[in-house]
Amino acid sequence: MFEDLHLVPEDGRAVAVFHAGPEWRAALADALSWQVNRRFQADSLEAEKVLELRAAGALADRLDEHRDMEGKALVRLNADQVRVLIEAASAYLMERDTESYQPPEERARIAELARLVDALFDLVAQLDRADEVFGAQSL
Numbered sequence: 770m771f772e773d774l775h776l777v778p779e780d781g782r783a784v785a786v787f788h789a790g791p792e793w794r795a796a797l798a799d800a801l802s803w804q805v806n807r808r809f810q811a812d813s814l815e816a817e818k819v820l821e822l823r824a825a826g827a828l829a830d831r832l833d834e835h836r837d838m839e840g841k842a843l844v845r846l847n848a849d850q851v852r853v854l855i856e857a858a859s860a861y862l863m864e865r866d867t868e869s870y871q872p873p874e875e876r877a878r879i880a881e882l883a884r885l886v887d888a889l890f891d892l893v894a895q896l897d898r899a900d901e902v903f904g905a906q907s908l
Contacts, residue, residue, distance in 0.1 A: 770888035776899045783899030788841035796881035797854050798833035800861035825853050848896035855889045858882045
């Protein structure tokens with residue numbers, strides 16, 4: 770799922786570095802943008818939530834940066850960012866994957882997200898283990 774995956778230390782945390790195709794990046798960027806828009810529409814947000822949503826929006830922008838370019842792009846994610854992607858993809862699937870008519874591009878996005886969720890859970894587990902190793906090495 771994650772071609773040429775490398776876990777590297779960065780500021781005491783593990784970061785997954787790999788190449789991802791345009792469908793992967795677009796599906797997750799769309800799901801993340803959708804979730805950020807929904808959460809910003811809440812009645813009131815605490816400052817901490819606003820900062821989280823802005824960080825999620827920046828991650829969506831980073832994933833979407835090369836949308837119209839074919840081929841793979843380098844992606845760098847830490848465990849917290851992967852958790853945000855899991856939450857966004859899962860929420861998108863729960864709400865948007867319905868029996869009613871969906872345009873072909875929406876069906877393709879839903880299929881890609883469904884394919885990615887388990888892989889993202891595996892990735893966050895790897896990052897958590899690497900965070901423990903990197904943390905122990907810095908002591």
